[in-house]
Amino acid sequence: MTKALFPGSFDPFTKGHDSIVKRGLKFFDEIVIGIGINSTKKYYFTTEERIEMISELYKDFSGVSVIGFQGLTVDFCREINAHFLLRGLRNGADFEYEKNIAFTNEMLALDIQTVFLLTEQKYAAISSTILREILNNKGDISEFVPEGMKFPK
């Protein structure tokens, strides 16, 4: 069984993230969507809200689970026995940023392999940061999030 952790803030989860999970399932038997909890960061949706919103999307996928975690990503990988770290790339800037995280994680944990999947081109402009801006200005983000995503009331 191959298990990957897909870590992120997912604030909110987007069509781009969904596409990485769906493509990842072609390579991994199990994908754990790990919501990193950083006490110094301000989020739009609470961890519980994000867990609920994302779990609902994958309720019919036995290979996908959603958990919040604190601390080092590689430590959490070991805790759940995942040997792969899945990350999505939209462009060169993502690559430059992700590359340094991956190199550092490799120094911390040689037994955990980072795997990058390129996003589908049509989702390359979707970013959670921009979606939070739209939400803060009372705009509609439904076009950018997976169909059927339920927002907290």
Ligand code: ADP
């Ligand atoms: P983080 O706070 O760790 O950057 P994000 O929730 O923004 O978390 O992103 C989680 C992962 O999803 C990262 O690997 C990021 O590059 C990737 N990602 C973000 N947006 C997209 C997208 N539109 N398509 C594919 N991957 C994406």
